[in-house]
Amino acid sequence: MTEAAMAGAPPGNEASKPPDFFASLKLLMRHGGKAGPLLSISAAMATCAVALELVPVWAVWRLVTELVSGTATPAIFVTCAVAALVAVILGYLLMGLALGLSHVAAFRLIHALRLALARHLARLPMGWFAGRRSGGAKKLIVDEPERLELLVAHGLPEGISAGATWLAVTIWLFAVDWRMALASIVLTPLAFGAMFSAMGRNARMAGAYQTASERLNGAIVEYLAGMAVVKVFNRSGESLGETAGAVRDYAAIETAMGRAFVPRGALFYTLVGANICVILPVGMVLMQTGSLDLERLALFVILGANYSLPLMKLFNLFHNMAHISMASTLIEDVLATPAQPDTGVRIALPDHEIVFDRVRFGYEAGTEVIHGVSFTARDGKVTALVGPSGSGKSTLAGLIPRLHDVGAGRITLGGRDIREIGLDQLMEEIAFVFQDTVLFSGTIAENLRFGKPGATEAELQAAATAARAHDFIAALPEGYDTRLGEGGAALSGGERQRLAIARAILKDAPVIVLDEATAFADPDSEAAIQAALSELSRGRTLIVVAHRLHTIMGADRIVVMDEGSVAETGRHEDLLAQGGLYARLWADYTAAQAIPLRGGRTMETTR
Numbered sequence: 051m052t053e054a055a056m057a058g059a060p061p062g063n064e065a066s067k068p069p070d071f072f073a074s075l076k077l078l079m080r081h082g083g084k085a086g087p088l089l090s091i092s093a094a095m096a097t098c099a100v101a102l103e104l105v106p107v108w109a110v111w112r113l114v115t116e117l118v119s120g121t122a123t124p125a126i127f128v129t130c131a132v133a134a135l136v137a138v139i140l141g142y143l144l145m146g147l148a149l150g151l152s153h154v155a156a157f158r159l160i161h162a163l164r165l166a167l168a169r170h171l172a173r174l175p176m177g178w179f180a181g182r183r184s185g186g187a188k189k190l191i192v193d194e195p196e197r198l199e200l201l202v203a204h205g206l207p208e209g210i211s212a213g214a215t216w217l218a219v220t221i222w223l224f225a226v227d228w229r230m231a232l233a234s235i236v237l238t239p240l241a242f243g244a245m246f247s248a249m250g251r252n253a254r255m256a257g258a259y260q261t262a263s264e265r266l267n268g269a270i271v272e273y274l275a276g277m278a279v280v281k282v283f284n285r286s287g288e289s290l291g292e293t294a295g296a297v298r299d300y301a302a303i304e305t306a307m308g309r310a311f312v313p314r315g316a317l318f319y320t321l322v323g324a325n326i327c328v329i330l331p332v333g334m335v336l337m338q339t340g341s342l343d344l345e346r347l348a349l350f351v352i353l354g355a356n357y358s359l360p361l362m363k364l365f366n367l368f369h370n371m372a373h374i375s376m377a378s379t380l381i382e383d384v385l386a387t388p389a390q391p392d393t394g395v396r397i398a399l400p401d402h403e404i405v406f407d408r409v410r411f412g413y414e415a416g417t418e419v420i421h422g423v424s425f426t427a428r429d430g431k432v433t434a435l436v437g438p439s440g441s442g443k444s445t446l447a448g449l450i451p452r453l454h455d456v457g458a459g460r461i462t463l464g465g466r467d468i469r470e471i472g473l474d475q476l477m478e479e480i481a482f483v484f485q486d487t488v489l490f491s492g493t494i495a496e497n498l499r500f501g502k503p504g505a506t507e508a509e510l511q512a513a514a515t516a517a518r519a520h521d522f523i524a525a526l527p528e529g530y531d532t533r534l535g536e537g538g539a540a541l542s543g544g545e546r547q548r549l550a551i552a553r554a555i556l557k558d559a560p561v562i563v564l565d566e567a568t569a570f571a572d573p574d575s576e577a578a579i580q581a582a583l584s585e586l587s588r589g590r591t592l593i594v595v596a597h598r599l600h601t602i603m604g605a606d607r608i609v610v611m612d613e614g615s616v617a618e619t620g621r622h623e624d625l626l627a628q629g630g631l632y633a634r635l636w637a638d639y640t641a642a643q644a645i646p647l648r649g650g651r652t653m654e655t656t657r
């Protein structure tokens with residue numbers, strides 16, 4: 051595992067090291083599972099198929115020698131022709147089967163790797179994702195495992211079969227005449243020398259290629275996600291410096307890799323097929339000295355000249371080996387990144403009181419954003435976090451379900467440090483409604499069941515009704531089976547939030563953390579959400595991050611944050627009476643409720 055992976059640095063840093071050419075094999079051995087036997091059978095079949103490809107060559111040699119010695123008969127012609135035909139048909143069948151099996155093995159491996167990556171990513175600390183663009187993460191799960199298809203489905207069966215057949219025929223040719231055998235293989239090591247040199251050059255550029263490719267992916271994903279902004283500002287892809295730069299850099303590195311590879315790759319291709327250029331002159335000289343007969347010369351001219359050709363099948367594999375190895379190295383690194391520490395222990399909690407005890411935290415080393423925060427969110431009560439923008443409210447909320455771990459101090463739930471409680475249990479204890487409502491592509495019912503996978507129709511409806519979401523869901527063409535676009539784009543902000551609340555209600559967790567739950571709601575749906583929330587909060591420990599201060603006027607305790615520290619705590623009336631930061635925030639808030647527009651019109655503000 052790289053240090054970069056340990057530190058959770060952006061992929062670009064990991065990619066700057068050269069690829070490990072054995073990383074793919076390590077992945078295959080660790081995650082291949084049942085792929086091993088399939089691949090062995092596939093390689094054996096492919097070896098037979100390649101050996102059969104040599105039968106027509108052998109048939110031609112046989113006929114030539116019979117013709118030269120004057121012993122050719124129609125029966126020999128027919129035998130050779132039938133043998134060649136049968137061998138060709140059988141060879142195609144075997145190769146087809148071999149490739150079929152190797153593809154099954156490859157897809158199983160890719161499937162296993164994607165699952166392993168997806169499971170492992172869900173267990174990594176959020177800090178690992180910081181600085182990573184969504185395009186890069188998608189590439190890691192979707193594109194990188196895909197690269198192994200070429201190696202497993204083609205490279206291994208074709209490589210093993212071509213290599214094994216080449217070795218067997220070489221030994222045979224050496225047994226027939228070592229001098230001519232040498233002439234037949236002398237160019238092959240040179241060909242591989244050229245190929246390895248090309249691979250080495252590509253390997254040196256593979257890190258830069260990976261970085262450029264990830265940057266391109268990230269830039270394109272952001273460009274598409276921000277299409278509305280691109281349109282309203284009437285800009286195009288080229289005018290976005292990052293997107294244009296990413297496309298240019300990617301093209302440049304691809305071109306550089308092509309330039310480095312093409313001449314050497316072409317040399318490999320030429321040298322593998324050029325045996326005849328050595329066989330003929332050497333054969334002529336040996337014939338003239340009387341140490342080689344015509345029959346043997348014919349064998350080398352026909353067989354020796356052609357038997358290396360199956361090695362050409364490896365060209366495509368060699369060409370892509372740097373990329374494949376780079377992808378495997380990145381997958382290996384991610385899978386080796388330590389997961390978030392998890393005791394896995396289930397603990398019986400006496401209550402669900404949450405205590406922040408001198409908590410310090412920073413997203414990046416050396417930059418602390420929470421400076422020794424202490425407060426208690428009492429069991430079954432509503433605790434509100436308020437404060438100016440950037441004061442650390444969302445950060446505190448995110449520390450409760452361990453989206454990040456505290457740097458110093460501790461957070462307890464029911465008297466136990468949340469790091470002692472197994473992550474599975476902790477996630478069961480807490481429902482979190484995010485500031486940006488995350489809905490997945492799929493039906494509304496599937497999105498709701500994210501809170502409770504086995505929930506019945508009745509439970510779904512009850513949760514949606516409590517979240518004041520049932521009516522708008524029922525009005526949709528397919529009700530709960532209505533599919534949402536990516537991120538639930540077809541719903542309004544208020545509707546999305548009510549779905550998120552329904553999901554939290556369905557989860558029925560004793561602790562609820564709401565981050566700006568009413569931020570996108572219109573006044574009508576805000577009232578509905580408030581009603582849903584008071585229902586949700588009954589008997590539960592509720593922590594609400596709020597900007598709309600009127601929504602938390604009734605909170606049991608308000609914690610006022612200022613620049614990462616607690617400025618004051620208390621109930622609404624007490625804090626107003628104190629005349630401190632909360633009183634100032636309240637004054638600003640109530641004043642901002644009615645900002646005069648030109649002509650005396652007023653505007654409802656969100657904050």
Ligand SMILES: Nc1ncnc2c1ncn2[C@@H]1O[C@H](COP(=O)(O)OP(=O)(O)OP(=O)(O)O)[C@@H](O)[C@H]1O
Pocket residue numbers: 180413414419437438439440441442443444445446
């Ligand atoms: N993912 C992050 N990486 C680095 N710094 C972050 C990250 N998220 C927040 N911060 C920083 O942490 C500090 C607290 O941010 P936080 O979002 O918790 O404040 P907030 O009070 O919730 O703000 P707002 O009301 O605007 O949502 C800010 O200085 C912010 O820039």
